[in-house]
Amino acid sequence: MKHLLLKAALTAVLLAASALPGQARDGDEGEHRFVLISVGRFAVLADMVSLERDGEAVRLRAFQVTEEDFHVGDQAYWGGWSWWRFDCAARTADRLDFAAVKAGGAEGPATPDPAPAYDAVPGGDAAELLAAACDPDSVGPYGVRTLEDAVSVGREALAQ
Numbered sequence: 001m002k003h004l005l006l007k008a009a010l011t012a013v014l015l016a017a018s019a020l021p022g023q024a025r026d027g028d029e030g031e032h033r034f035v036l037i038s039v040g041r042f043a044v045l046a047d048m049v050s051l052e053r054d055g056e057a058v059r060l061r062a063f064q065v066t067e068e069d070f071h072v073g074d075q076a077y078w079g080g081w082s083w084w085r086f087d088c089a090a091r092t093a094d095r096l097d098f099a100a101v102k103a104g105g106a107e108g109p110a111t112p113d114p115a116p117a118y119d120a121v122p123g124g125d126a127a128e129l130l131a132a133a134c135d136p137d138s139v140g141p142y143g144v145r146t147l148e149d150a151v152s153v154g155r156e157a158l159a160q
Contacts, residue, residue: 034063034150035142036157038128042066042079043154046132048142056089060133062125063101063147065154076103078151081110084126085117088134092117093126105147 034045043065050061065079083096094117099110120127132139144150 032145032147032150033142034144034153035132035139036144036153037062037132037139038125039154039157039160040125043157044125044129045144045150045154046129046139048132048136048139050083051133051136056087058086058088058133059096060084060086060129062129063150063154065151065158067158068155077101078103078105078147079154081107082113083110084129084133086120086130086133087117088130091120091127091130093120093130094118095126101147 031049033048035048037044037046045063045065047061047063050059052059061081061083063079063081066077070077070079078101080098080100082098085094085096086092095113095115097110097112100108102108118126120130144153
């Protein structure tokens with residue numbers, strides 16, 4: 001319950017306007033429309049601009065935010081991007097790849113995730129992302145529009 005209240009409070013504070021999802025794009029150019037999806041070991045935000053629907057199949061790009069002091073060697077990281085594919089009818093999720101994002105926003109190459117699609121178990125990140133992807137209206141308005149702001153929102157949520 002605390003998680004849902006935190007998500008609602010952060011969303012309400014950050015959002016000034018709603019918008020409908022737009023076309024997907026590769027890389028980090030253009031506008032984002034992030035919504036905080038879940039908070040656990042990482043904070044996960046869906047970029048609703050990336051939403052692509054093909055019948056019951058949906059693709060969505062998500063950004064996973066790390067804690068502020070996350071480093072590999074002497075390099076600080078903000079987190080990483082992943083493309084996901086969901087089957088709304090079958091309630092399955094398939095994480096397609098992962099690309100690390102260094103502090104400052106530089107995106108590393110995407111590494112494919114060869115694992116097969118799996119059942120999106122309630123309470124997990126995949127189920128939360130599936131819900132947003134399959135029913136975008138369920139996440140309410142979204143308006144975090146930059147990667148830096150998504151990192152700030154994610155880190156604030158992780159700190160709570």
